[in-house]
Amino acid sequence: MQFPEHVYKFMYSALMEAEYALEKNEVPIGAVIVYNNRIIGKGYNQTETLKDATAHAEMIAITAASANLQSKLLDECDIYITAEPCIMCSGAILLSRIRTVYFSIFEPKFGAAGSLFNLIESGKYNHKPNLFSGIYSDESKMLLENFFKSKRKSID
Secondary structure, three states, X not given: OOOOHHHHHHHHHHHHHHHHHHHOOOOOOEEEEEEOOEEEEEEEOOHHHHOOOOOOHHHHHHHHHHHHHOOOOOOOEEEEEEEOOOHHHHHHHHXXXXXEEEEEEOOOOOOOEOOXXXXXXXXXXXXXXXXXXXXXXXXXXXXXXXXXXXXXXXXX
């Protein structure tokens, strides 16, 4: 599927966030939230740095965007994530009423937007974001594979 140019631009920004995570020896996942064609929240995984299991890229980006708009509702915003959101992050996306979710790759072990579950499109909530996947999937996959290969090598 072809996407408008701005979708690739914002997903590239999410990839840059994932690179920051990699530099800090965190699982390389990044997220940005866009409002009126401008990034208002961004984040990368910081679970190790902050010693906090909830410090996922999406959660940090949602918190930043909410602070930026001074609102818990992000219903005119889109989120770009380098990997499929987990149950926690999908719940936060639903609760903040983000309009559209774009992600790069499916996450078969924890994904809640099509892999293990599909909370986002289940229709069981009072909000159903638009959902798109596959943008810069090769790049996101490579970041994650290289990260976990390096982890396995350090164990050997």
